[in-house]
Amino acid sequence: MKRIFKFIEKYYFIIILLSVAVSLVFPNSFQWVLSNYGGVNILNLLLSMVLFTMGTTLKVEDFTNVFKKPKEISVGIATQYIAMPLIALALAKIFSLNEALTVGLILVGTVPGGTASDVITFLSKGDVALSVSLTAVSTVIAPIITPLITLVLIGNQIHFNPVDMFLSIIEIVIIPIMIGLILNSKFPDFCERLKDYLPALSAIVICLIVAGVIGANKQAILTSSSIIILVIMMQYFLAMMIGFGVGYLAGMDRKQIITVAIELAFQNSGLSTGLAKAHFPNLAQATVPGALYSVWQNFAGSILAYLFRRWV
Structure with a gap:
């Protein structure tokens, strides 16, 4: 069983590409991902599972590292929540994206770093402790920062309730992470054994989410794919470049520079x-940028990890 989970973890980028292919050929196969069952939103439940698995890998020390590496953490978090939203807004305007795709792209820019960044940092021989700390801190402050920045960037054009978004992030992100964190503090040996299985489980869940969103928006993706895919790729590589530049200017070493660049580019899509x-239920296409970004960041990240290993 462990071998199967390790296989899934290792070849995640191939599995996510297969999921995309299946969802385009059989778009209704993953329709259940975006549905409600017994009053429970399946998509939110799946997201909570991913964040719970992240919580079981965290310790209180991951948050206290803020005081051990204040410069690296502050630079990484500040760049995360300043550069990424501005990149998204600029690209949306340059390429004249419609209202829905603009919202989706900006949300990709305003959410915290994704858990996959820790895995890619490890594969890249980066500073894993710094990566985990950046992911943890950016995630914990997301309930306030994400709605606030989203409101500033699109609140005048598109109505939404930032308080409701704050509550959603608390429900989807913070509560599952806290449960996982408590479980890890009370039963560390058990959580240590889970580490062999949780990355693959998270990978499967992300594949399901991506397949569900792409299947539901198949026609929209096929009609606007060339533009939005180009924008997603540019958003990713601009984030990498800014991460390298900021890390270098801040006087970080190679491992830390790689880590900040990865953390910036890997979003919780x-x-x-x-x-x-x-x-934004009336803007169906708003879910498309997040799904496409998830596919691209994992595919490109796997390739870049190989190149980074040779550089360090």
Whole structure:
């Protein structure tokens, strides 16, 4: 069983591409991902599972590292929540994206870093402790920062309730992470054994979310794919470049520079998809950028990890 989970973890980028292919050929196969069952939103439940698995890998020390590496943490978090939203807004305007795709792209920019960044940092021989700390801190402050920045960037054009978004992030992100964190503090040996299985489980869940969103928006993706895919790729690589530049200017070493660049480029795209569906229900295409970004960041990240290993 462990071998199967390790296989899934290792070849995640191939599995996510297969999920996309299946969802385009059989778009209704993953329709259940975006549905409600017994009053429970399946998409939000799946996202909570991913964040719970993240919580079981965290310790209180991951948050106290803020005081051990104040410069690296502050630079990484500040760049995360300043550069990424501005990149998204600029690209949306340059390429004249429609209202729905603009919302989706900005949400990709305003959500915290994704858990996949920790895995890619490890594969890249980066500073894993710094990566975990950046992901943890950016996620914990997301309930306030994400709705606030989203409101500033699109609140005048598109109505949404930032308080409801705040509550959604608390429900989807913070509560599952806290449960996982408590479980890890009370039963560390058990959580340590879970580490062999949780990355693959998270990978499967993300694949389901991506397949569900792409299947539901198949026609919209096929008609606007060339533009939005180009924008997503540019958003990713601009984030990488800014991460390298900021890390270098801040006087970080190579491992830390790689880590900040990865953390900046790897967004919690699943969360952006969930927020788009929950708070912009009249803009169906708003879920598309998050789904496509998830596919691209994992595919490109796997390739870049190989190159980074040779550089460090």
